[in-house]
Amino acid sequence: MAAMTREETEALIQEVLEVYPEKAKKDREKHLAINDQSLEKANKCITSNRKSLPGVMTIRGCAYAGSKGVVWGPIKDMIHISHGPVGCGQYSRAGRRNYYVGTTGINTFGTMNFTSDFTEKDIVFGGDKKLAKLIDEIEVLFPMNKGISIQSECPIGLIGDDIEAVAKVKNKEHGKTIVPVRCEGFRGVSQSLGHHIANDAIRDWVLEKRDGDDSFPTTPYDVAVIGDYNIGGDAWASRTLLEEMGLRVVAQWSGDGTIAEIEKTPKVKLNLIHCYRSMNYIARHMEEKYSIPWIEYNFFGPTKIAESLRRIAEHFDDTIKEGAERVIARYKADYDAVIAKYKPRLEGKRVMLYIGGLRPRHVIGAYEDLGMEVVGTGYEFGHNDDYDRTIKEMGNATLLYDDVTGYEFEEFVKKVQPDLVGSGVKEKYIFQKMGVPFRQMHSWDYSGPYHGYDGFAIFARDMDMTINNPCWKSFKAPWKTEAASEPVKAVA
Amino acid sequence: MLTLLFFALENPMPSVMLRKREDGKLLFYVAKKDLEETIETIEFDSPEKWGGEVVLGDGSKYYFEPMEPAPKIPLTLQAKRL
Numbered sequence: 232m233a234a235m236t237r238e239e240t241e242a243l244i245q246e247v248l249e250v251y252p253e254k255a256k257k258d259r260e261k262h263l264a265i266n267d268q269s270l271e272k273a274n275k276c277i278t279s280n281r282k283s284l285p286g287v288m289t290i291r292g293c294a295y296a297g298s299k300g301v302v303w304g305p306i307k308d309m310i311h312i313s314h315g316p317v318g319c320g321q322y323s324r325a326g327r328r329n330y331y332v333g334t335t336g337i338n339t340f341g342t343m344n345f346t347s348d349f350t351e352k353d354i355v356f357g358g359d360k361k362l363a364k365l366i367d368e369i370e371v372l373f374p375m376n377k378g379i380s381i382q383s384e385c386p387i388g389l390i391g392d393d394i395e396a397v398a399k400v401k402n403k404e405h406g407k408t409i410v411p412v413r414c415e416g417f418r419g420v421s422q423s424l425g426h427h428i429a430n431d432a433i434r435d436w437v438l439e440k441r442d443g444d445d446s447f448p449t450t451p452y453d454v455a456v457i458g459d460y461n462i463g464g465d466a467w468a469s470r471t472l473l474e475e476m477g478l479r480v481v482a483q484w485s486g487d488g489t490i491a492e493i494e495k496t497p498k499v500k501l502n503l504i505h506c507y508r509s510m511n512y513i514a515r516h517m518e519e520k521y522s523i524p525w526i527e528y529n530f531f532g533p534t535k536i537a538e539s540l541r542r543i544a545e546h547f548d549d550t551i552k553e554g555a556e557r558v559i560a561r562y563k564a565d566y567d568a569v570i571a572k573y574k575p576r577l578e579g580k581r582v583m584l585y586i587g588g589l590r591p592r593h594v595i596g597a598y599e600d601l602g603m604e605v606v607g608t609g610y611e612f613g614h615n616d617d618y619d620r621t622i623k624e625m626g627n628a629t630l631l632y633d634d635v636t637g638y639e640f641e642e643f644v645k646k647v648q649p650d651l652v653g654s655g656v657k658e659k660y661i662f663q664k665m666g667v668p669f670r671q672m673h674s675w676d677y678s679g680p681y682h683g684y685d686g687f688a689i690f691a692r693d694m695d696m697t698i699n700n701p702c703w704k705s706f707k708a709p710w711k712t713e714a715a716s717e718p719v720k721a722v723a
Numbered sequence: 724m725l726t727l728l729f730f731a732l733e734n735p736m737p738s739v740m741l742r743k744r745e746d747g748k749l750l751f752y753v754a755k756k757d758l759e760e761t762i763e764t765i766e767f768d769s770p771e772k773w774g775g776e777v778v779l780g781d782g783s784k785y786y787f788e789p790m791e792p793a794p795k796i797p798l799t800l801q802a803k804r805l
Contacts, residue, residue: 272780515740515752518797519799522797
């Protein structure tokens with residue numbers, strides 16, 4: 232199928248909207264748009280970060296998911312208490328594949344679930360005492376933890392527990408950082424507010440711990456990697472490139488990160504932001520308070536990596552600029568080989584994406600390096616500034632969909648007929664049953680890393696083995712294929 | 724009640740984060756509104772006096788209380804919507 236024209240895309244959107252009642256149609260219309268590269272600002276064409284409509288299937292998460300699951304969860308040497316009923320913590324436990332080094336249960340706690348397991352009694356009489364007891368128990372059972380964060384679930388805000396008071400008392404008693412995070416799930420319209428709340432909690436309770444303490448030896452080449460959650464080892468694949476070009480990575484936020492790294496971040500010279508959506512708040516704060524500049528970068532696919540490395544190097548002296556060129560040259564043979572191998576198999580394939588955070592725009596470059604085309608993209612919980620950054624990356628007349636509903640997404644895929652859909656696990660089996668090749672782009676489908684030059688090789692292999700998998704040819708029942716109409720030869 | 728609603732929708736005194744972009748232009752960022760715009764013109768823009776009426780890239784106008792001397796940017800300030 233050839234690329235759609237503007238009119239065809241417009242007609243498709245109208246056709247999909249047809250089934251909604253008048254009021255819902257009017258609302259959903261604002262969230263579906265046709266990309267127009269000539270626009271400078273996304274608010275001219277798309278509305279985002281609004282409450283989902285009741286009755287439609289949204290894929291969004293809650294503020295607790297944004298804080299505990301995304302921002303705080305990967306900090307490996309802290310214990311993150313899911314404060315409230317047991318489910319929120321247990322059902323989200325260890326599902327994100329943010330890898331870390333350490334001995335779980337001894338000095339790292341990433342895949343464990345700590346919860347205050349609220350019951351009726353705690354809702355009625357309040358859970359502060361239970362929280363205090365829980366923190367004491369943690370200190371006895373896991374003495375090597377470097378700090379505790381209290382991640383509020385919905386009931387905490389509803390019954391009005393004072394977790395800040397408990398945190399302050401226990402901080403005095405145990406001498407460790409204890410951070411109360413007011414990320415009750417009902418706040419905001421999506422996990423995005425959870426990211427903001429988590430950033431603010433880091434700002435208020437952790438970041439200034441080493442202000443005025445200059446004992447940490449710094450170099451002119453100190454940077455922090457912010458907004459890389461080490462999904463399948465992503466942050467490691469990024470970090471090697473930065474170190475190879477001569478930079479010193481002081482902190483990883485927050486994949487494979489520690490609280491000590493976070494406390495040292497105000498000493499760096501430049502903050503590198505990968506996931507803009509979830510961590511721009513803290514970068515802006517550090518710029519204002521500590522005068523640390525920040526830049527966004529993109530480590531998906533060789534074109535964007537080279538661009539990003541050069542842009543990062545511009546903030547440093549010539550040794551780093553040479554370093555960037557050296558790194559790009561060193562990996563050139565590798566990624567050229569990857570492109571030579573997979574581009575002929577993937578050229579011209581069309582992709583539709585629907586993901587969160589940074590990926591709806593960041594992975595476009597990687598697909599384009601393989602000769603593929605992204606024909607539709609959308610954010611679960613993006614804001615206007617995300618769409619501002621997406622317009623230039625996407626082709627003209629391609630689809631943009633914000634907080635797309637289950638129904639809309641299915642219809643778009645049926646009509647556009649992409650060769651690959653990239654979204655989350657909830658969408659995976661729907662599209663696979665429809666016969667459309669699918670990759671999970673949240674967890675890299677249990678593969679990864681996808682960042683960096685090493686990640687690009689894995690990315691290319693994964694896309695190839697999904698799209699060119701022989702199973703898609705066997706999708707029709709044998710008696711419905713044309714071959715079945717030929718008389719079957721008797722086997723002797 | 725109506726005024727309350729008005730305040731909730733359109734805070735006339737938003738807290739604005741100002742920062743310099745790489746090309747030297749000032750960026751005007753209001754977190755609560757996802758508004759990130761360049762500042763096109765500014766009434767007083769000298770080392771001695773800074774502020775006054777500003778016009779953003781999208782044409783909207785805001786007002787900063789003039790400051791003497793000019794503040795160090797990045798900075799968070801209260802702006803008045805005009």
